[in-house]
Amino acid sequence: MPIFWLASYPKSGNTWLRTVLTNYLHGAGEPASINALIGAAVASLRSMFDECIGLPSSDMTPEEILRHRPLLHEALAEAMPPPAFVKVHEACVHAPSGTALFPKTATAGVIYLVRNPLDVAVSYAHHEQRPIDRIVKFMNDSAAGAEKASRGISTWLPIPLLTWSGHVSSWLDQGELPVHVTRYEDLLANPRAAFGAIVRFAGLDWDAARLAQAIDHAAFPRLRAQEEESGFDEKQPTAPSFFRAGVAGSWRTALCPRQVRAVVDAHGPVMDRFGYLRDAEMFLAGEGAAAACAPRSRPSRP
Amino acid sequence: MSRALHHYAAYGLRVHSPIALPFVPASSGPDQAPDVAVRVGVVPAALPAPVDKSGHWQSAPGAFLLNVDGVARYLVTEGRDILVEPHGSDRDVSVFLTGSVFAALLLQRGVVTLHASAIETRAGAVLFLGRSGDGKSSLLAAMVQRGHAMLADDVAGVVLDRGGRPMVLSAFPCARLWADVLDELGWQPRTRRRVRKDMEKYLVPVERFRAAPLAVRAAYMLTPSPGSGIEIEPCTRRAAFECLLRKYTYRKGYLSGLSQRPAHFRAVAAMARQVPVVRVKRPAHPLRINALADEIERSLCERECEAEPVSLAAGASG
Numbered sequence: 005m006p007i008f009w010l011a012s013y014p015k016s017g018n019t020w021l022r023t024v025l026t027n028y029l030h031g032a033g034e035p036a037s038i039n040a041l042i043g044a045a046v047a048s049l050r051s052m053f054d055e056c057i058g059l060p061s062s063d064m065t066p067e068e069i070l071r072h073r074p075l076l077h078e079a080l081a082e083a084m085p086p087p088a089f090v091k092v093h094e095a096c097v098h099a100p101s102g103t104a105l106f107p108k109t110a111t112a113g114v115i116y117l118v119r120n121p122l123d124v125a126v127s128y129a130h131h132e133q134r135p136i137d138r139i140v141k142f143m144n145d146s147a148a149g150a151e152k153a154s155r156g157i158s159t160w161l162p163i164p165l166l167t168w169s170g171h172v173s174s175w176l177d178q179g180e181l182p183v184h185v186t187r188y189e190d191l192l193a194n195p196r197a198a199f200g201a202i203v204r205f206a207g208l209d210w211d212a213a214r215l216a217q218a219i220d221h222a223a224f225p226r227l228r229a230q231e232e233e234s235g236f237d238e239k240q241p242t243a244p245s246f247f248r249a250g251v252a253g254s255w256r257t258a259l260c261p262r263q264v265r266a267v268v269d270a271h272g273p274v275m276d277r278f279g280y281l282r283d284a285e286m287f288l289a290g291e292g293a294a295a296a297c298a299p300r301s302r303p304s305r306p
Numbered sequence: 307m308s309r310a311l312h313h314y315a316a317y318g319l320r321v322h323s324p325i326a327l328p329f330v331p332a333s334s335g336p337d338q339a340p341d342v343a344v345r346v347g348v349v350p351a352a353l354p355a356p357v358d359k360s361g362h363w364q365s366a367p368g369a370f371l372l373n374v375d376g377v378a379r380y381l382v383t384e385g386r387d388i389l390v391e392p393h394g395s396d397r398d399v400s401v402f403l404t405g406s407v408f409a410a411l412l413l414q415r416g417v418v419t420l421h422a423s424a425i426e427t428r429a430g431a432v433l434f435l436g437r438s439g440d441g442k443s444s445l446l447a448a449m450v451q452r453g454h455a456m457l458a459d460d461v462a463g464v465v466l467d468r469g470g471r472p473m474v475l476s477a478f479p480c481a482r483l484w485a486d487v488l489d490e491l492g493w494q495p496r497t498r499r500r501v502r503k504d505m506e507k508y509l510v511p512v513e514r515f516r517a518a519p520l521a522v523r524a525a526y527m528l529t530p531s532p533g534s535g536i537e538i539e540p541c542t543r544r545a546a547f548e549c550l551l552r553k554y555t556y557r558k559g560y561l562s563g564l565s566q567r568p569a570h571f572r573a574v575a576a577m578a579r580q581v582p583v584v585r586v587k588r589p590a591h592p593l594r595i596n597a598l599a600d601e602i603e604r605s606l607c608e609r610e611c612e613a614e615p616v617s618l619a620a621g622a623s624g
Contacts, residue, residue: 050437050438050439051437051438051439054437054438055558055559056360056559057360057361057362058360058362058363058372058406058557058559058560059362059374059402059406060402060405060406060438060460061438062438062439062482062507063401063402063405063482063501063502063507064502065502065503065504065505068375068376071375072361072362075360075361075362078361079360155484155485155486155489155506156484156485156486156487156506157438157439157484157507158439158591159437159438159439159440159530159590160439235532235533236532237531237532239532240591
């Protein structure tokens with residue numbers, strides 16, 4: 005069954021989308037467990053690679069792994085029963101062989117979530133428990149990757165991310181795969197319309213009442229209550245919580261003007277494309293211009 | 307092209323190979339005919355009649371073909387012959403030769419290949435089962451540091467002896483360890499070499515090595531979990547069987563084409579019946595390798611206290 009890729013840069017609402025889809029498909033009176041969500045990131049799992057490809061990813065270079073990933077995605081598409089949803093944070097790049105990482109034949113469609121990079125920076129810093137400056141730099145590093153530990157191994161394969169802008173463009177401008185793009189902010193502002201469009205794009209049976217219930221089951225306070233009660237398997241062990249704020253615009257208080265400027269300088273054109281640039285520039289021209297900037301967490305040496 | 311022939315012993319087999327296996331000592335008795343002959347030559351691109359295949363391997367009864375892009379193509383026949391067509395460095399060729407290729411050879415010989423490391427304890431062999439990244443090599447290293455002899459890293463071969471007891475075969479006397487694990491254990495090996503160029507993963511010789519098979523006394527399944535605690539809990543025989551068969555059979559994908567499924571099924575069932583299997587939940591990150599080794603040692607100690615003495619007569623310790 006060709007796969008619907010639930011694609012996004014990290015911290016852009018992917019898990020929330022999976023929670024709504026899970027509840028929509030279950031259609032149950034009770035909220036589904038956050039530890040049994042559909043659309044898990046199986047394509048990025050080391051053990052899945054080893055099993056499907058028949059080679060040990062831990063003895064392979066990142067380039068060699070990437071070269072074999074298209075084949076893994078084909079094998080997954082062949083094996084997965086409908087509805088086949090798979091979360092991916094990978095950018096839509098090409099393997100060193102020139103083959104698309106996400107082959108057309110393995111793909112039913114792409115549901116791409118985009119979120120204001122200023123909010124992404126705040127959320128990512130919380131998730132990784134790293135200084136915001138470092139995350140801002142990471143979001144502008146074209147060689148950036150998640151799970152890229154060079155001195156050890158994780159249960160995940162290396163995940164090529166590119167820059168934040170590069171990630172967005174890689175998925176939206178590839179021209180091969182059908183893409184439905186949704187802004188995180190629109191999911192928040194008008195969930196029924198925004199999730200509804202996703203449900204229709206994925207070709208699921210349409211049921212407005214079921215969607216309303218699914219959105220209700222996936223309401224942020226409920227997700228947070230579930231996490232507090234039973235934990236969330238997908239949380240970084242070092243992060244205090246996975247479901248943090250679930251709002252738009254927290255960058256206004258969490259970022260200093262220098263950090264906002266750095267993000268705007270790096271990602272202005274793509275921010276403009278999604279209506280994020282104007283707010284940032286108004287902030288820099290107005291309140292931000294007057295606000296004091298927090299010192300860098302790690303001052304550079306003179 | 308003429309290459310010197312190296313003589314090795316691994317998994318209870320005499321192996322003659324023109325490709326050097328780093329840190330595996332030469333074995334004596336070169337006059338004896340080998341059980342496994344590795345040769346260098348031209349490997350066909352495909353098997354004539356593959357029963358099962360993926361993009362990189364094909365299998366049929368008695369034949370297995372593996373292609374590793376830029377490294378080598380390998381053909382394994384009847385559990386005796388390995389034909390290698392190298393495309394990369396000898397180092398790279400040996401990495402896959404001693405891993406996936408040897409696993410296919412063992413499967414052809416009816417050996418159960420488990421994704422596990424193994425050590426010798428006073429009560430018998432103990433397996434640490436885990437998928438890639440679950441921590442089995444790290445735990446092996448910690449246990450070797452604590453005085454246990456190594457039997458296998460990554461791929462443990464298990465056979466039933468005449469009495470139907472599961473025995474773990476002694477593999478290669480070296481471990482593949484990442485730099486962060488060596489750091490955490492404070493292990494500064496006398497010598498080491500990168501598993502692959504530019505990778506911070508090292509092949510490290512292990513001197514404390516048992517070169518003879520040993521009855522399996524227990525198996526621990528390493529399971530990374532959320533949370534920071536380490537929990538050890540017993541596993542039902544049914545669950546143990548399922549896990550050994552589906553989760554921890556190394557390269558189980560190769561099995562169907564090789565027509566070894568029924569024999570494998572029987573051997574795994576025998577193992578699940580006789581060997582206590584325990585689930586170890588360990589924090590996903592950081593691994594806390596020494597704390598994990600402490601808990602395992604405590605658990606082993608309790609097990610030994612309860613255990614009836616297990617005969618170590620299967621072979622002298624190497």
